[in-house]
Amino acid sequence: MAEPSEKDHKLWKGVVAVAGIMTTLVTYGVLQEKIMRVPYGEHKDYFKHSLFLVFCNRITTSAVSAGVLLASKKTVDPVAPVYTYCLVSITNILTTTCQYEALKYVSFPVQTLAKCAKMIPVMVWGTIIMQKKYRSHDYLLAVLVTLGCSIFVLYPASADLSPYDNGRESTVWGVSLMVGYLGFDGFTSTFQDKLFKGYNMDIHNQIFYTTLCSCILSLTGLILQGHLLPAIDFVYVHKDCFFDIAFLSTVATASQFFISYTIRTFGALTFATIMTTRQLVSIMLSCVWFSHPLSWEQCIGAVLVFGSIYARSFLRNAPQKPSTSETVESRSSSPTSQLSSPGNRLSSPMKEGP
Secondary structure: OOOOOHHHHHHHHHHHHHHHHHHHHHHHHHHHHHHHHOOEOOOOEOOOOHHHHHHHHHHHHHHHHHHHHHHHOOOOOOOOOHHHHHHHHHHHHHHHHHHHHHOOOOOHHHHHHHHHHHHHHHHHHHHHHHOOOOOHHHHHHHHHHHHHHHHHHHOOOOOOEOOOOOOEOOOHHHHHHHHHHHHHHHHHHHHHHHHHHHOOOOHHHHHHHHHHHHHHHHHHHHHHHOOHHHHHHHHHHOHHHHHHHHHHHHHHHHHHHHHHHHHHHHOHHHHHHHHHHHHHHHHHHHHHHOOOOOOHHHHHHHHHHHHHHHHHHHHHHOOOOOOHHHHHHHHHHOHHHHHHOHHHHHOOOOOOOO
């Protein structure tokens, strides 16, 4: 019997990568919306303690990363000053909290598409923190994606209402939270990129210390706000909410292993294409599962956003013959590359959305 060829091995690796990322992250998106927007119990109670979700996700990821470090016998000592890990943790907690809170006022499809506009804050923070210069087509792509996102947010279907507000989905507060999410997320990605270049830092080392700081900070925030006991009481009374949160934390952590495997096996470009497809599938599934109607303007906005991103992926994959210096400069300056680079993506497992 003939042994499987190298091409067959790569095909099966691709199947594992795509199936793993799509399954875990699409499931994560559905659970995220269910927890924050669907009432629990006979009295139709809503879960309102988004920081508690952050804490549960971080403590799960921290425990797994600690196990990986111990199993691989890598150093568990902090490589960078502890305050740098804390700074990443603070901005990441703010990012995730804005993300969960925004779901109270905007639908998951709106939030998911808005995340595609994160290249704008990445470019801004990259210019400020790392003095990077970007090419003209990077700016054109950013403008097109932002235009598509704006159309999607500003022209919702009139039937798609927030469970926390009587107004339409495009509330000022919901959009403000998404702007906060994009700003904090862009800073987190850029600062992590700077840490990787400034220190000889192992991926799991940064994961462990960043998530550990996030556990401490989110727990402190819960205690100071007086939300810890109400959150525990809510999941105690509503057992289905407890299982939803446990499942959410599990798939969020599991997704990072598939992300790591995909980038190391196929590269950042393939990973970026899979993630874009995942966002599209998540939007379609959310519309079906939670009955989110889409206006024709939103359909145009979605086509504009995903068309621009896919076009960018194909352009990056086109054969080019630049000089060596131009190649290095273009790779380091591209916001799309920064968003999907192995170091950047693997260093941030606590990001939801992925």
